């Protein structure tokens with residue numbers, strides 16, 4: 553049989569096919585013998601490829617874990633939390649497919665990941681909207697996912713009160729599309745990004761997983777609806793489900809590769825961390841603290857700030873420990889509440905900037921105080937937050953912010 557090296561030495565073109573195989577361009581003017589050899593070689597190549605189909609699939613069709621590598625679909629993987637999760641999964645040798653419509657996420661984050669993991673079969677990015685059920689089904693048909701981590705969602709409490717239909721549609725309808733695809737294609741595991749906002753404003757702190765969920769804003773209500781859809785579906789399914797209720801996520805990759813880069817046009821709805829950094833950089837004149845008359849120690853809202861590195865660690869643990877026909881619901885927080893005023897002081901120290909602060913009336917949709925009891929996740933998944941120093945988490949995030957004044961557009 554004609555070897556590829558000999559073909560090359562004869563000046564003939566070859567190109568990689570993946571899996572260590574190459575496509576051999578036929579000689580233009582060959583004799584009959586040459587043609588026979590070529591046909592035999594290509595037939596042998598085809599048989600070999602069919603037998604080892606998973607190694608030769610195109611870049612838009614990754615395989616399931618038959619080759620020992622678990623394939624995880626990360627929806628919203630171009631976003632802040634999704635990109636950090638994808639990085640962690642890739643570091644842990646998972647195969648990752650990111651699906652994102654880039655409405656809130658950044659292509660720059662995907663490019664960073666592609667630069668870090670360029671090897672074939674590690675990471676693919678598919679630009680698609682989860683609202684497009686046909687496109688989603690095609691993605692599931694062309695790939696074989698072992699697990700889905702469903703991060704993609706709009707996620708600003710303030711915005712949800714101003715544009716509730718966007719939230720109800722994006723969060724519930726898109727989750728339904730994902731669930732239908734998961735069911736049709738028999739994906740074994742689902743890890744869902746839920747939120748402390750589903751609890752609303754409970755009477756008793758800290759919040760445990762059985763604390764009644766009485767959300768008070770459209771964001772929390774839509775997330776609760778999505779949880780309910782997943783729970784109802786899971787009752788007659790073999791799927792392993794983990795629902796993670798995040799508290800307030802901060803920080804960024806300690807190695808400075810990824811960060812939080814919200815869209816500038818959404819700044820008015822932005823989270824406290826983004827607003828603090830924008831104020832420290834001088835992009836906005838100062839930080840607006842929204843509400844000082846809450847029944848809390850200093851009158852500002854209390855939140856439980858969880859570092860994104862810890863959060864993605866919880867996802868990997870959830871993925872590893874998810875069991876068929878089982879649902880795990882976990883709070884992901886530090887167990888410690890900090891007021892907005894405390895947050896601002898920590899941010900001033902972390903950035904070294906004496907941020908100007910203005911005090912404004914309450915923001916609609918806000919609840920006074922939430923912090924988690926993280927005992928259940930420690931007991932079941934052996935997870936606890938390690939980065940619990942608020943200032944240190946903000947210092948790490950600030951480093952990325954300073955080197956990326958225009959977000960990923962700076963890279």
Ligand SMILES: O=c1ccn([C@@H]2O[C@H](COP(=O)(O)OP(=O)(O)O[C@H]3OC[C@@H](O)[C@H](O)[C@H]3O)[C@@H](O)[C@H]2O)c(=O)[nH]1
Nearest residue numbers: 707708709747799800822823824827840841842853915
């Ligand atoms: O500019 C700002 C932004 C926020 N805040 C205050 O800071 C506190 C935290 O607000 P954020 O918008 O950062 O976060 P929220 O608590 O509203 O929700 C956040 O945590 C739960 C997640 O699931 C949500 O996706 C996330 O947005 C609130 O009291 C808010 O009013 C300000 O005072 N000024």
